[in-house]
Amino acid sequence: MFKVISSSVCKKSLTRFSIVAQAHTAAATPAAAHGHHAVTFKQADVYPRVGNREIVGFGRNGEPTYFDAPDCPCPAVRWREETPEIKALREKAKGDWSNMTVAEKKALYRADFRSTLSEMTAPDGEWKFTVGALLAAIGASIWGYYFFVKAIYKSPKLESSSAEHQARMLERMIAEGVGRVEGVSSKWDYETGTWKKN
Amino acid sequence: MLSIIRGQVMKSVSLRTLAVRSYSSAKESDQDFDNRWESYFKRPTLDGWELRKGINDMQGFDNFPEPKIVVACLEACKRLNEPSLATRYLEALKWKAGKDANVIYPWLIQEIRPTLDKLKIATPEDLGFDKPELALKSVFEMKGPNDY
Numbered sequence: 001m002f003k004v005i006s007s008s009v010c011k012k013s014l015t016r017f018s019i020v021a022q023a024h025t026a027a028a029t030p031a032a033a034h035g036h037h038a039v040t041f042k043q044a045d046v047y048p049r050v051g052n053r054e055i056v057g058f059g060r061n062g063e064p065t066y067f068d069a070p071d072c073p074c075p076a077v078r079w080r081e082e083t084p085e086i087k088a089l090r091e092k093a094k095g096d097w098s099n100m101t102v103a104e105k106k107a108l109y110r111a112d113f114r115s116t117l118s119e120m121t122a123p124d125g126e127w128k129f130t131v132g133a134l135l136a137a138i139g140a141s142i143w144g145y146y147f148f149v150k151a152i153y154k155s156p157k158l159e160s161s162s163a164e165h166q167a168r169m170l171e172r173m174i175a176e177g178v179g180r181v182e183g184v185s186s187k188w189d190y191e192t193g194t195w196k197k198n
Numbered sequence: 199m200l201s202i203i204r205g206q207v208m209k210s211v212s213l214r215t216l217a218v219r220s221y222s223s224a225k226e227s228d229q230d231f232d233n234r235w236e237s238y239f240k241r242p243t244l245d246g247w248e249l250r251k252g253i254n255d256m257q258g259f260d261n262f263p264e265p266k267i268v269v270a271c272l273e274a275c276k277r278l279n280e281p282s283l284a285t286r287y288l289e290a291l292k293w294k295a296g297k298d299a300n301v302i303y304p305w306l307i308q309e310i311r312p313t314l315d316k317l318k319i320a321t322p323e324d325l326g327f328d329k330p331e332l333a334l335k336s337v338f339e340m341k342g343p344n345d346y
Contacts, residue, residue, distance in 0.1 A: 056246050056247065056250060057246065057247050057249075057250030057251060057254075058247065058250065058251045058254065059254075060254075070290060070293040070294075071257055071258065072254050072257065072258075073253060073254065073257060073286050073287065073289070073290035074250035074251075074253050074254050074283065074286070090279070093279045093280070093281050094279045096318065097276070097281050097317065097318040097319065097320075098318040100281065100318075102320070102324065102325060105281055105282070105285070105320050105324075105325055106325050106326075108281060108282050109281075109282035109285060109286070109325065109327075111282075112280075112282040112283070112286075113282065113286060115332060115333070116289060116322070116327040116330070116331065117286075117289040117290060117292070117293050117322075117327075118289070118322075118327060118328060118329060118330045118331075118333075119330040119331065119332055119333040121293065122330040122333040122334070122336070123336050124333070124334065125334075125337065
């Protein structure tokens with residue numbers, strides 16, 4: 001009856017939430033009942049998509065995701081996963097920074113962050129796509145209107161919208177005396193059979 | 199004599215008024231703001247999470263931080279062994295200066311130069327990050343079809 005969509009993704013998120021829930025319940029209940037004080041769980045189990053990256057901060061909303069934004073320069077995770085080379089650089093950064101070469105500083109920066117702020121704010125030409133899409137939409141609208149006028153709105157006009165029919169209707173309204181106080185018949189002179197002159 | 203008494207009375211009255219008013223609408227002076235953030239970054243137990251949160255929050259305020267706050271922040275970066283974060287914050291400050299960056303940013307660098315030299319912090323210019331390094335060139339700077 002129900003289809004299981006993407007079971008591995010579901011399983012991962014379920015694992016994450018059940019582990020977090022376990023951690024909360026374990027923290028709430030007395031430690032003696034469990035026989036241990038600290039609740040330990042692996043980051044990879046709780047945040048499987050972060051991988052080996054270190055969660056270093058709050059980011060914009062507390063979710064451990066990476067993004068580049070000039071108004072929020074410190075994302076919640078580091079950009080690259082930890083490798084032995086990067087770990088060696090971090091050890092070196094614990095000492096005097098004058099011992100680090102420019103290349104090492106740049107490598108460490110690129111391990112922490114994906115792009116510099118000048119790369120973020122560099123023109124990427126996206127305005128051309130936006131203007132092009134806008135013009136395409138306007139063009140499609142004009143051609144669509146033309147198509148509807150020519151192909152769809154071609155039903156025959158009603159007989160009642162012809163000038164002859166309207167003239168007959170006016171004649172009949174005058175004969176029946178429609179609006180004889182202030183309406184159309186009040187402007188008709190029944191004695192002479194013409195329109196009144198003011 | 200009279201003026202001294204009056205001065206004391208007025209002082210106590212004005213202080214009381216201030217206290218009553220600040221109960222409903224506390225307004226932090228600029229000096230208090232600067233001191234608060236300087237002491238935030240100077241706290242010895244500050245960790246990397248709080249350092250990043252402080253930088254992000256500072257970046258969201260409608261002001262430009264005083265050099266003494268920036269110095270405190272850079273010293274915190276040094277304390278927590280984060281050289282790339284120090285460079286990143288200087289970049290962020292350059293962006294925050296907006297269209298006046300060519301005036302404000304050199305002034306800031308000049309103000310914090312002793313700290314930069316003392317802690318050997320690399321400015322974005324030192325690392326070549328003032329120009330886009332990995333981004334595509336602007337089409338107006340391309341010299342030909344294969345120059346990108």
